[in-house]
Amino acid sequence: MTDAAWETLSNQAVAAAGLVYFIALLVNIAEWAALRQPEAARAEVAVGAGEAAGEAGAGEAGADRPGRRTSSERVAFLGRLGYLLTCIAVAVHFVALVGRGMAADPNRVPWGNMYEFTLSGTFVLALMYVVLYRRLRLAWMAPLVVGFVLTLLMVDVIWLHEPVQPLREALNSYWLVIHVVSAVIATGAFTLGGIASVVYLVKLRAERRAAAAGRELSGWLARVPSLDGLDKVAYRVHAFAFPVWTFAVLITGPIWAHEAWSRYWNWDPKEVWAFITWVVYAGYLHARATAGWKGRNAAILALVGMATLWFNFIGINYFSTTSQHSYAAPVVSIRGGSLHEHHGM
């Protein structure tokens, strides 16, 4: 295949993946909608919710009460279908990445600019969700993750798309693989944790309101894990992501920066915000470990962290003067302005 053919394949695969994500999102929304039922059916769905993976629990619970079987089975079926579609979308998404790497001459890892970085980031996020689906029982976050990935993919294709280009010289280093992969993995995990924290806050609020009104929580919120469970999932994912982020931002980043730019830490805006993100998440873990902040406060802190993370990822490029580094005159320098400007992280 020619490079152009690979590039076309990649573009088509992105479109196809987007479409499948979209269908998966519809299915997942239908699943949530199916959870909105009359009073009578609620209790039994809530039992199914215990096994968040949906299938076994809902099936067994339904078996005890044959009359209510259908609705709960429908929920389980939609859940399974949504997961299957997401898996397919992730596979197609992967094809898009491979195509992107093969289209470059010489072939390279597909994260040389903002478009490719976003493509890789969303892929890793979706992949992590698919892989951790069972282990952490993430079925309840399906529409949120898929919706998030789909939105970012759309932003990516509409605003960030660039034709395949060779790597900028400063990016041409094996640190590109190590540094970016670890940063992307951490970003994906932080985002999963952030989604869990959002749901935590929403559920907390809904539960308080429901308690005030004297009724039971209904709809999809009844199905997500208990507040305690959400809190724990969020913590576990964050606890995984933080060391990876540390590795990406405070070890591989500076080593590479030293080799490429001659300074291992230059207070480049991207570095500053990576540092801010690190500090906020350090605060999150610190708060949980020692100050006993669990639940609401910790969740808010996690969201602040996620906001800084994504601001750094996309926002900072538009907010700060691009020449705010020693590599001021962008093209005089081989470094071509900030590395970060071009590859996103």
Place this chain on the structure above:
Amino acid sequence: MSQARGGAGSGAREDGRDGDGPLRAHHDGGVSAEGRPERRPGELNARELLRWTWRQITSMRTALILLLVLALAAIPGSVIPQQGVDALEVTRWKEQHPDLTPIYERLDLFSVYDSVWFSAIYLLLVLSLVGCIVPRLLVYAKALRSRPPATPRHLTRLRDHTTYTTELPPEEVLKRARTELGRRHRLRPAADGEDSVSAERGRLREAGNLLFHLSVLVVLAGFALGALFGYQGGVILVQGSTFGNSLTQYDDFDPGGMFTPDQLDDFDFTVDDFEVEWLREGSGAGTARNFEAQLSYRDGDADPQTYDLRVNHPLTIGDTDVFLIGHGYAPVITVRDGNGDIAWTGPTVFLPQDSSFVSFGVVKAQGADPQLGLEGLLYPTFEMYDGDPVSVFPDTLHPLVSMLVYTGDLGYDSGEAQSVYVLDKDNATQVTDKDGKPVRLDLSEGETAELPDGLGSVTFEGIEPWVRVQISQSPGKEIALVGVILALIGLCGSLFIRPRRIWVRARTADAGGEGDTMGATIVEVAGLDRSGNAELAEVLDDLVATLRRGEDHTDEKERSSR
């Protein structure tokens, strides 16, 4: 098996685990119960309470707030140009915001990361960190020498516990427990007549925690060393020229606060050749890659060596690193005066203006009488487009210099240092033709133009490439790196090691006690997880399963209710 656990159902236990129950407060206070089993959980004496309070206030919450303040304080530096990062941009910003500038200057907003207030935050944080770590080090050192605590009297009062009965004699159960727990736990030495096993693991969590915090100090020390004793210098070198490492040779030099010139390593190097590969087709056309400057260098009096200096591949000589960070063109221009004598010849560094590599520069022929100055642009691949000169490709395929000419006093007599990139035209006049129009010399490679009025001539001989090289010392960088790596190791330890205590008590049932068969053995298993995030219930289940391996499990009553 029967799993009478905590009295409450699993849901309640789940919720309760993260609550601030008495046990949690007890253990988060770092007060261990060892040796005093009779004390009720949650009970603190005055000294412990004081220590607990001190820890809460002095370190944890303050540190947390300081951390968040540090994050906030770092923000301005990412949106306001920073002096140490880009002085030019700072000047530009100040010109555009004359009203804000005095306020910003007073607040040190152009050098946030060196400012008093930013330093104050992180120094306070360091102080808080030291105040937190030192006592904890002492506590930890003491805890390291201590044995696992004695078994609490009422294991069933712990949040996570399970009980079962077995036909095995208590001694056998305890023996199994010691073997099983002994694999991955430290055991409290068995005392005579003891009816329980006390096991502990995961004390390295706190070690990791301490290592992490101490490493932060190491990183800061390394960083400070670099800021104080390091330097950054830049120099533009035309192909063929030699750089000797002394202060006068640098174009720009940014030393740390305690830098001394005798730190400069004794070396010199020559740029023998510079090559770059331009992409001519595809969407990346016009971008360059494979920059490579061939250097021959001498470290002190050693024999000359060669090195291919490339991006991402700095040359290290002694404590000094040499980086390739930019390149451009230096047209070789010869200026002759009215007598035909050479007033100036040589490559002149022109600075690229944008990605087309159209470059600006000046030539100063001060040897001519009157002095001659040229100012203008170099077009690497010249073409006329709609009457305007443009460069269509950044490589030098068809180079052309287009320059205006000035004559008169170029300002050398004032004795002030001059920039080689700026022509002082205050006392010079522009050379014009007979019609009074400014003379513009458009010269392709090899061409010569005569200046009017017998002023002389200008020849564009050719083009030499130049490279911009960054030379720096960053002392302490290894210290900082080791610090971060240790911090990461400590961090992983503090996040993933789960400190846990597990107790197993086995005793013979009393007659009528708990409805069990007379003579059966009642086994209580309980655990305490201080990380608060482990699935302790499962751990206990596994332990019970192991302890009961090979037993007859047919007793319906003992089926798990989960």
